[in-house]
Amino acid sequence: MDEQIAVLAVADKGSFEAAGKYLGVGRSAVRKRVQSVENELATSIFYSSRTRGIVPTEAGNLYLPQVRESVRHAWLGVDRIRAFSQAQCGDLRVAYSTYLNTRLLKIIRRLAVRSTTVVRESLSTRQAISGVLRGNLHAGFGILPILETDIAARLLFEEPLMACLPVAHRLAAKSTIQLEDLENEPLVSLARKEVPGKHGEIIRHFESHGVALNFVTDAYSPEEALWLVTQGTGISLMTKFSASVCRYNVVVRPLSDRQLTVKSGIFTRRDHDHRLVHDFAELAWTETVGLRTASP
Secondary structure, three states: OHHHHHHHHHHHHOOHHHHHHHHOOOHHHHHHHHHHHHHHHOOOOEEEEOOOEEEEOHHHHHHHHHHHHHHHHHHHHHHHHHHHHHHHOOOEEEEEEOOOOHHHHHHHHHHHHHOOOEEEEEEOHHHHHHHHHHOOOOEEEEEEOOOOOOEEEEEEEEEEOEEEEEOOOOOOOOOOEOHHHHOOOEEEEOOOOOOHHHHHHHHHHHHHOOOOOEEEEEOOOHHHHHHHHHOOOOEEEEOHHHHOOOOOOEEEEEEOOOOOEEEEEEEEEOOOOOHHHHHHHHHHHHHOHHHHHOOO
């Protein structure tokens, strides 16, 4: 593992010295690990280029993808054992995004009270996904869809996507916003960095109706997006619940296409199939039935 990781570090950093700093070892230690791999393969996997530094040989280019996959699987195995050990001890670690609808958050917090083994953490959706992938968390609650193939997600709640506009905007007088109304309108993105899967879903839906969206800036949170709307930066697409934290200088209008929604759910890593994790996910599904059957 140390030798394979050293090979990857050199490939990514472009020099033995930079790889050593990244790994916290000396330059010579990195070189020895790489040489050990080259001796085993009976061929060179790197060569020195005057303009590009240390770069892979033809054999190296064949070898590196296999090494990356090998190291990835090894770390997945380590994470799986750690998560399994925690679950065996009754230490179920669960995180949730603070930007979820209050009705869903109340149920999540109630689940935490009922499941005395749960250690709750309040994180963004992106941070919760990262924690589940690393094995630090057994489950997370956040915005869907999730693009990571190692993550399994289950829909718990769905809300219509709406347009949040400045009160003085020309579209504010309309009771319903048509998709074509937003053609080339300056937009504030709320999901591009935090939940890229959701951002891509919105773009594809509008494009399927022949509408090109013009995102001029990104917002990290609904609060920031709302502030940018009040400043006239652009329109933001969000749920009515998210927009409700700002009661002045903005109006919220439904979109004509009700297929555009914001989906919230629970997600776990596919290989974390411990009974405790499975039972918790099933409990979350059962407790949120009322949200899915209620009208938005």
